[in-house]
Every structure is written in C-alpha cells, then in structure tokens.
Amino acid sequence: MDDEAASLRAAMVRELHDLGAITSETLAGAVATVPRHLFAVDEPLKAAYAADQxxxxxxxxxxxxxxxxxxxxxxxxxxxxxxxxxxxxxxxxxxxxxxxxxxxxxxxxxxxxxxxxxxxxxxxxxxxxxxxxxxxxxxxxxxxxxxxxxxxxxxxxxxxxxxxxxxxxxxxxxxxxxxxxxxxxxxxxxxxxxxxxxxxxxxxxxxxxxxxxxxxxxxxAYTERLIRVADGIGLRVDDQRQDFDINGLAAAVRSPGLEVWSGAAFDLPDELELFLATSTPEMAMLHGSKDLVEQGVFALSVTRGVPALVVGGSFAYRTKRPNQETGGFESGVFAHGPDAEAVAARYIDLLRRWASEHQRRGAARIRYRPMPSGTAKPSQGIVAKQLGAVEISWS
The missing domain is CATH 3.40.50.150 (Vaccinia Virus protein VP39)
Structure with missing residues (x-):
C-alpha cells in the first residue's frame, strides 16, 4: 500500500503542476512527502489522492x-x-x-x-x-x-x-x-x-x-439571509439591513422578461462575478430551480446562483450566448418588472465596462479596514462587515 500511495502522490503532484495550482518546488516536495491517505481515514487510496476531491x-x-x-x-x-x-x-x-x-x-x-x-x-x-x-x-x-x-x-x-x-x-x-x-x-x-x-x-x-x-x-459564524421571492426562486443576501419589495419582485417573476445583449465578450466568469457583486450594494445572488429554467421562465445561470441587480420591484441578471464575434460568447441580461429597461441598461453598462476595462486576472485590489462595530456602510465598491469594511477597486 505504501508503494501505491507514493505513486498516487507523485501523480497528484504532476496533476497539480499541470493545473498551475503548484508553482514552487518546495510545496511540490511537501505534497509528495505527506501521506494524505492517513488523514483520509476509511477512504479508498484513489479518493485520498484525487486532487480536486x-x-x-x-x-x-x-x-x-x-x-x-x-x-x-x-x-x-x-x-x-x-x-x-x-x-x-x-x-x-x-x-x-x-x-x-x-x-x-x-x-x-x-x-x-x-x-x-x-x-x-x-x-x-x-x-x-x-x-x-x-x-x-x-x-x-x-x-x-x-x-x-x-x-x-x-x-x-x-x-x-x-x-x-x-x-x-x-x-x-x-x-x-x-x-x-x-x-x-x-x-x-x-x-x-x-x-x-x-x-x-x-x-x-x-x-x-x-x-x-x-x-x-x-x-x-454568520448566516446569510435567504429570501423567498416565489416558488423556486430566491435571493441570498449578506446585508441584514437591506429591504426588498417581495410582492413586487414576485409579480416581476411572472411578467415577460426583457432580453438585452451587450456586444461584449463573456469570459473569466469568476472575475466578472466578483466585479458585478461588489460594484453596487443593490446586487444580490439570485437562485432559481431547474423547473423554472425548463419552463422558460429563467436562464440556466440562475441554477448556480448569479448576481442580480434588484431595484424596487424589478431585477436583472446576467446570461450568455454563443457569439464568435466576441471571442466565443457574448454577455447579456434578462430583466423583469416595471422598470426592466432601466435596470437592464444599468447592468449592460457594468458588463461593457468590465469587458473594456477590467477583463483579466488580478484586476482587483482588495482592502480591509477595521472600523467600530456595525459602523461600516455598503456602497459602490464597499462591502460592509460587522468589524470593518472590504473595499474593492479595479484597474
């Protein structure tokens, strides 16, 4: 078993190198040395040495x-x-x-x-x-x-x-x-x-x-708010003070959606989501069921959670479609509610700004400033915490 474990460790190190997760030889040596299976009690060796498990x-x-x-x-x-x-x-x-x-x-x-x-x-x-x-x-x-x-x-x-x-x-x-x-x-x-x-x-x-x-x-410990908007759709919010027009949003869900495309490339979704989520305190994470997607009410992106711009009884969220002219995919939005056009326009502006100014790895600079308990206020680029504020700027 020791020989098999050593062989699996070596393979895991190679895989982590190939993925770009390991970049230093000292860390590669540590991973090659530590017997991970002794910490994965009662698990098969292959599970213990699966790099992404x-x-x-x-x-x-x-x-x-x-x-x-x-x-x-x-x-x-x-x-x-x-x-x-x-x-x-x-x-x-x-x-x-x-x-x-x-x-x-x-x-x-x-x-x-x-x-x-x-x-x-x-x-x-x-x-x-x-x-x-x-x-x-x-x-x-x-x-x-x-x-x-x-x-x-x-x-x-x-x-x-x-x-x-x-x-x-x-x-x-x-x-x-x-x-x-x-x-x-x-x-x-x-x-x-x-x-x-x-x-x-x-x-x-x-x-x-x-x-x-x-x-x-x-x-x-901190519990985010899970706000039920309607059957199969909800918002996840970490600001306990934020108010929502639940009745208005529920009505918006049942209204026809407005589809708007940005002409901007969709790429680096993890960077884009961080940019969107921290650009304005009116962003919340929208989660929807597969049933609603299959019924054509929402796009597939809601099943994984997607930043949604929520203003009163209207909201817009990001989606994508194939477009070779933008490098493979184009970003766009679906918007619902009485002010769908205005909310969609604001979201489209963010998508275009990201694509033209910040579409790369490491464009954000993140600061944490300690503050007296409960005094931090959310605003553009600022995520309020209990003990301070996270400030995010983009270059």
Whole structure:
C-alpha cells in the first residue's frame, strides 16, 4: 500500500503542476512527502489522492457538512498564496490535519505550526492523524478561532480553512509586523481566498482565488439571509439591513422578461462575478430551480446562483450566448418588472465596462479596514462587515 500511495502522490503532484495550482518546488516536495491517505481515514487510496476531491469529516443531523478535508487543489493554491518560508510561525484555523502537515514541511524544524478548531471531536481526530503520519510537533488546540491563539502568538502567517464572513480583531492583533492572512472571505454570496498583507490602515491584497469552504462556526459564524421571492426562486443576501419589495419582485417573476445583449465578450466568469457583486450594494445572488429554467421562465445561470441587480420591484441578471464575434460568447441580461429597461441598461453598462476595462486576472485590489462595530456602510465598491469594511477597486 505504501508503494501505491507514493505513486498516487507523485501523480497528484504532476496533476497539480499541470493545473498551475503548484508553482514552487518546495510545496511540490511537501505534497509528495505527506501521506494524505492517513488523514483520509476509511477512504479508498484513489479518493485520498484525487486532487480536486474534498472529503467530508463530519456532518450535522441534517446532513450539512460541519468539517471537511479540503481538496488538495485548493489547499495548495492557498499555500502558494501564503508564501510560507522555513522558520515561520503559522496559525491554521480549522483542523483537518493534512494541511497542517504540509505547513510543517514548509516551516521545517525551526518553524512552528498551531492548528485550532472549535470542535473537540475534530481536534482529537487531527491529533490522531498527525501523530500517525509523524507530525507530533504540530500543536493542535481546541478553541473558538475567533479569539485566535494568543498564547502562541505572534504569527507570521494565519491560514484560514473555513469560510469567514469577517476578519476578527484577534487575528490582526496576533499577526506579526510583516505577516500575512490567507482567508476564504465571503462577500455578497461569493467566496474568494484572499492573501492579505498588513497595511497602514488594516490589510491589503491583490491575490485572490476562487474557492469554497464549510462556514465558520462559533463567534465568527454568520448566516446569510435567504429570501423567498416565489416558488423556486430566491435571493441570498449578506446585508441584514437591506429591504426588498417581495410582492413586487414576485409579480416581476411572472411578467415577460426583457432580453438585452451587450456586444461584449463573456469570459473569466469568476472575475466578472466578483466585479458585478461588489460594484453596487443593490446586487444580490439570485437562485432559481431547474423547473423554472425548463419552463422558460429563467436562464440556466440562475441554477448556480448569479448576481442580480434588484431595484424596487424589478431585477436583472446576467446570461450568455454563443457569439464568435466576441471571442466565443457574448454577455447579456434578462430583466423583469416595471422598470426592466432601466435596470437592464444599468447592468449592460457594468458588463461593457468590465469587458473594456477590467477583463483579466488580478484586476482587483482588495482592502480591509477595521472600523467600530456595525459602523461600516455598503456602497459602490464597499462591502460592509460587522468589524470593518472590504473595499474593492479595479484597474
């Protein structure tokens, strides 16, 4: 089994190289070394070494995942963002064990790794797996990560492996002067792994990657609003103060849709969605059922969730169609409601602006500014959080 596991690890490293997830030889060496199957207890070897497969560790009574062993692909992407060097002190938030072992390989004998989790069962499991794999030096702590781990601070890197809605003050307090926080931050229904460095007024980043994680538990937990508009259609919103004309929107759903095309290329959907979702606080994530798509009420994009511009009792959302003149696909919108034309025009303007000015990887610069609790206000380019504000500018 050891030979087969080693062969599968080597194949996984090659795959991650080919995908562009691994770019450094030090990380490639760590992935080639750590026996991931010892952290994927009771899973087949091929599942343990599938680069894009997350493995659920624990579910609640309703079947919702509470903890998981993240896909190696996203783990190495975040570790590349972290740029960990030998001798560093690293705090991992969320304990699966495997990621902490990779970090231990990167920091070496002169570094230190602390992994914290709120769940005693997960902490015990991580401890057992790390010991079995030979990583006794990793410290595993049971605690609410919202408070960090002050007794082991300061940290040169804080790597968060759970979906966080905000950045607790303790993480900033426990970060070293030139430290970096890599965090899957949730913003208006989207999640991006953002590598934040210290700046004069908080944190700043130009490194962000698409990702998805189990939500944070404990004091940092946050429940987005799920607003039912009509049967099979709803909005997901993270601003608890935002009001909606539900009756008007329900009527709009039943009204004929207006179809408008931008003449602009549709490309890089994860970058485009971040641009759309953060361009105005009137954007919410629209989710619709396959039944409504099959009935011709909505376009296919709503089944995955799509940024929708919601104004009063009208809304518009993004779609696409084949168009070789725009490089393969063209972006457009469907709009519903009494002000469909005006809402569609605003959305089309955003699509054209994206295509002409920002259509590339890494066009966003993301800042996090701590603010007195509850004072941040959402506006164009600003996503309000409880403890601060996320400011996104595009170049």
């Amino acid at each position: 997350a493995l659920v560790i624990k579910r609640d009574q309703d079947g919702t995942a509470l903890s998981s062993l993240s896909a190696t692909h996203i783990q190495v992407v975040m570790l590349e963002q972290a740029e960990i060097e030998p001798g560093m002190r690293v705090l991992e938030v969320g304990s699966g064990g495997y990621n902490a072992a990779l970090i231990a390989e990167l920091v070496g004998d002169t570094g230190a790794v602390v992994s914290v989790d709120i769940d005693a069962e997960i902490v015990e499991r991580a401890r057992t797996c790390l010991d079995a794999a030979g990583y006794e030096q990793v410290e595993v702590v049971q605690s609410d990560a919202d408070a960090g781990v002050p007794e082991h601070a300061p940290f040169d890197r804080i790597i968060v492996t759970a979906g966080a809605w905000d950045i607790p003050s303790a993480w900033l307090d426990q970060l070293s002067e030139h430290g970096r926080i890599v965090v899957p931050l949730r913003m208006r229904g989207l999640t991006r792994s953002i590598a934040f460095d210290r700046a004069d007024e908080g944190l700043v980043s130009d490194s962000y990657r698409l990702c998805g994680f189990v939500a944070m538990q404990g004091a940092g």
